[in-house]
Amino acid sequence: MKMTELTDFSNHIYDQISSVKRMLDLSVAELSPNKMKKLREELDSLDRLMEDTEHFVCQQKEQLKHLKLLDDAFRQNLEDLQHMKDNIPAHLPTKKVVPRYMRGRLTQDQLNVVVQSFNTAIKAKYKILHQPVKSLNNHSRKLHQRFKEQETKDTKGHYFIVEDDVRELAQMKVDKRFQGILNMLRHCQRFREVRGGGITRFLLL
Incomplete structure (x- = not known):
């Protein structure tokens, strides 16, 4: 009115x-x-x-x-954007080239599929984290709680995911080929691993 x-x-x-x-x-x-x-x-x-x-x-x-x-959601997004703005590095690290022996028969498209799955999982995860808990359904609320429990002092200020996020949020099969591609992406400094509590966290760089 x-x-x-x-x-x-x-x-x-x-x-x-x-x-x-x-x-x-x-x-x-x-x-x-x-x-x-x-x-x-x-x-x-x-x-x-x-x-x-x-x-x-x-x-x-x-x-x-x-x-x-x-x-509340707008303020949270604003805080996240300000944090990103305050923590942009002076220069971006140079990405290493993947050696042929490491790449084997894998194609660039196969590598990009895994990169896309990471991006999809990150987007879905932080979309849930940026919403007020009261507005989430039961399943999303459980995911929100799990995401919060996985955070540590080492992950503060970083976007990260774990293997379960890739499986559930990106519908990506985590197998030996996936693990091999992870080694290549880590070699190219796409992410770094933080271990603890029996969980491997992939921090985006």
Whole structure:
């Protein structure tokens, strides 16, 4: 409801109350049946207005709650962007070339598929982390909790994923070929590993 509409609505309620009050002020005198009927109609109309007002207040509370969730998500994204801005390195490291003996028969397309799976998993993971927990469904809430439990002081300020993220969020099969490609990507300084608690975390560089 716009401000002008809210003002008109408030004025209408005020007019109805004033009308009922004037009729009640006249109640010291005997009211005719027509005036009694009019009074009942005014009271019924006022009652409906009060119901509409209560409904409007409930709508505004829900909208305010929704806006609060959006504001929290916006602030979190803003903090993440500021962190990225404050931590951009002065120069980007030079990527190493993968030796032919390490690459074997793997093609560049096969390497890119794994890189894409990393990107997909990262995007899906941090989309969940950047949302308010209350807005998540049960499955996403469990993932959110798992992501938080995997964080350590070594991962602070870094985007990272684990093998389970690649399996679940990118639908990528983690097999020996995948492990071999990981070795090549690590050699090319695409990520570094942080181990702890029986989990290997892949920190993007």
